[in-house]
Amino acid sequence: MTTNEVKAITAITRGAKGHTPLQDYVSWLKISKRIWWLTRSDVMQVKRVTIGIRSVDEALDNFIAIGESIERGETVKRQPAAVYFTNLDAFRKALTQKRLELLHAIRLEKPTSIHHLARIVQRDIKNVSTDVKYLSQIGLVELKEQNNCFFPIVDYDRIELDIAV
Numbered sequence: 001m002t003t004n005e006v007k008a009i010t011a012i013t014r015g016a017k018g019h020t021p022l023q024d025y026v027s028w029l030k031i032s033k034r035i036w037w038l039t040r041s042d043v044m045q046v047k048r049v050t051i052g053i054r055s056v057d058e059a060l061d062n063f064i065a066i067g068e069s070i071e072r073g074e075t076v077k078r079q080p081a082a083v084y085f086t087n088l089d090a091f092r093k094a095l096t097q098k099r100l101e102l103l104h105a106i107r108l109e110k111p112t113s114i115h116h117l118a119r120i121v122q123r124d125i126k127n128v129s130t131d132v133k134y135l136s137q138i139g140l141v142e143l144k145e146q147n148n149c150f151f152p153i154v155d156y157d158r159i160e161l162d163i164a165v
Contacts, residue, residue: 049140050082052162053091059084082162083139094138098123099131103140107154114150 054062069076085091101121111117114132118125132152135141142153 048080048158048160049156050080050160050162051091051095052082052084053088053164054084054086056086058164088163094134098127099135102128102131102135102152103154103159106141106152107157112149112151114152117152 066076085094102117105111105117105120109117109120111120114129115125117132118128121128132141132143136143136152140154140159142155143150144153
């Protein structure tokens with residue numbers, strides 16, 4: 001919960017000066033909705049996604065090793081959620097500051113559509129849509145459809161960077 005939300009709750013419970021009862025009620029609704037989202041255990045589990053730098057050879061070697069294990073009939077351990085890039089430049093192009101802001105906004109604000117997300121981050125809807133589609137393609141955002149409208153979901157709370165030296 002942010003400092004402003006705590007101040008708003010305090011102001012509402014004390015009867016803030018200069019606020020009409022309707023403004024207090026609307027503020028309370030917004031805050032209670034946020035608290036409800038934050039306290040739902042089925043909405044956000046503590047999950048991590050690993051982002052790493054791997055050469056094409058390393059990725060292929062890993063793929064071949066898993067394939068050979070399956071061929072031998074061995075049980076293959078489930079790999080943790082991860083996204084790998086071939087070099088640092090590809091990583092920098094993929095995770096720009098604006099895209100990281102989108103991930104953060106999706107996780108915290110739970111937008112109901114791409115348009116809603118664009119309003120939250122105060123960016124052009126076309127650019128937001130392009131970024132969300134890209135983040136979805138690389139596996140950092142899940143897009144769900146409801147009533148012919150797509151809404152983004154980020155179901156992790158941490159990104160870990162893994163770079164071999």
